[in-house]
Amino acid sequence: MSGHETFQPQNKALAWFERRLPVFGLLHSSFVAYPTPRNLNYWWTFGGILSVMLVVQLVTGIVLVMHFVPTSAGAFDSVEHIMRNVNYGWLLRYIHANGASMFFLAVYIHIFRGLYYGSYKDPREVLWILGVILFLLMMATAFMGYVLPWGQMSFWAATVITNLFSAIPLVGDAIVTWLWGGYSVDEPTLKRFFSLHYLLPFVIFGVVLLHVWALHVVGQNNPDGIDVKSNKDTVPFTPHATVKDSFGLICFFILFAWFVFYIPNYLGHPDNYIPANPLQTPPHIVPEWYFLPFYAILRAIPSKLGGVVAMFASIAVLVFVPWLDTSKVRSARYRPLYRQFFWILLIVCIGLGYLGAKPPEGGYVIAARLLTAYYFIHFLVILPLLGYIETPKPLPASISESVLKKHAGAPAAAGAVRSPERNG
Amino acid sequence: MRKLTVALALLATVVAAPVLAAEVGAKPDRQAWSFSGPFGMFDRAQLQRGLKVYREVCASCHGLKYIAFRNLVQPGGPGFSDAEARAIAAEYQITDGPDDTGEMFERPGRLSDHFPPPAPNEQALRSRFGGALPPDLSVITKARSYESGLAIGLLDFFRQYQEHGADYVYALLNGYEDPPADVEIDGAQAWNRYFPGNRIAMVPPLSDEQVEYTDGSPQTVDQYARDVAAFLAWTAEPHMEARKRIGFQVMIFLIVFAGLLYFTKKKVWADAHA
Incomplete structure (x- = not known):
């Protein structure tokens, strides 16, 4: 990918640093000069939205951990403590809980965008597979996070899902006992889920870096699904993609804020405000909407x-x-x-x-x-x-031809030849 | 043995869910709550009346463990003055200690104390009700809901309806009726239209003229139920008013910001489409 410009620091100190560790040049080539197809539509803003949502979840999660008590006796109480006594604790928790849903909403749009525009095809197979791995990691993280408030749904969802592993022939029961750290879902389960729920987002962060790296090697797909051929087909990432992604992100945040501030429990299950009770099974055990x-x-x-x-x-x-x-x-x-x-x-x-x-x-x-x-x-x-x-x-x-045609209002070129270097 | 219990419980959920699913009460009607909607706020007088109903009726069986007396003073709540809240706290005897000799002792409540539990422990409480446990009411309006169906559920997203729990509490307190002729219930239970399975271990707690209101509000079961449901909506969500106020500010900011970004984007991209 040939950039529109290269990074030439004018500042002496910056130039000194750049010769020793070209990190600003890397940032510049990745997020400023990076050529992005000029025909991208708003479905392409969800990659950026997902990156921001990951940061939102990390930041709110790290603060919530400062007040959370990962014990079967203390978890539910500590969540209520956060909701009531911690300064803006209700805001942190509602952002984190609804943020998980918004994260999945964005990832589902992102996945279906990839399916619609064939973003998984040669040469983006590795990029796509990294995405599937990210999706799996997200599911594991979200599931374990849902267990932490130790409400009825937390407890019984944990029981149902961990029990799935007992279906494995021969070693299933042993694996389930190992997962639980005992003979039922209990405090050891809560503690290991808490530990892993803190760890996995950083693993996600690492795989996101690989995902973005792979994206920057092969370049973005675009709504026409044809390869970039010349500089006329692209615009520099900054300001074009930056401002477009920002607009998409803020619109997404309006929806996010709607949930957080006005209907924070809309996506949750009321049973999760009942403390976990191993002796009482809820009439329906349902997962969060994104697992349905x-x-x-x-x-x-x-x-x-x-x-x-x-x-x-x-x-x-x-x-x-x-x-x-x-x-x-x-x-x-x-x-x-x-x-x-x-x-x-x-x-x-x-x-x-x-x-x-x-x-x-x-x-x-x-x-x-x-x-x-x-x-x-x-x-x-x-x-x-x-x-x-x-x-x-x-x-x-x-x-560029496709963009110019569309904006000139002219009909698409009849009998245009198929992209010849499609398999290149 | 425990494994077997878990396995049976799982079997019960996966296989017998439809049977249990039949155990739902009647669907409560929606009420016009002062605290519903994007600008809905609590009615201070109503919360104060609801607290009175809680203290004089509910508190003998139901705890309110997440609520401290200091919460009664906090903005967005019943709006008691510092002195009033201290006076309410002082009416309770709180177990404190151990003292210097290792003994527990009783003292009048302070603002930092929480509402004392109705019994020293769960077993003591259960034994009073033949094994049934009156739930703590702190978050009850968030822990109860009812199905509205897909269409209404989607509509609730737009009109921001979150008051299902308060609807349920109000309906339940008004939902006592005689059991159907062919049903026999023992004396410790009552028949309630809205309770899942209808057999409820809480006998009708409210009656007209039971709690004295000094502000001229009607002293009826209907009004008591309405007031205590509103009060419990506040105990479940004590920062609701701050949440909606900040939410409005955030929304204004985001919408203006989005507008500015939209026009910036148009200008930046103007040459890209030419």
């Missing part, structure tokens, strides 16, 4: 082991998407058939989320089975086949 589609898949399979395998497979399948998608064209803009299946997949995922919140009975189970089957068929059958049967629309010759 996976929970639906888990319960759709009539065998415990099968359900666990299906749930993990539903995430694992994402790793193979770069090779399951056989189409040469990246963006769904130019893939009339894939575009329709993309929307069907999105509706199916939302449907699974709805079913995950419903009791596993009657029609709900049948619907969950159908949607689960469709989810896998999409990735394992439809995606590979589409590449062979679909006739893509003609691709624009270049990003």
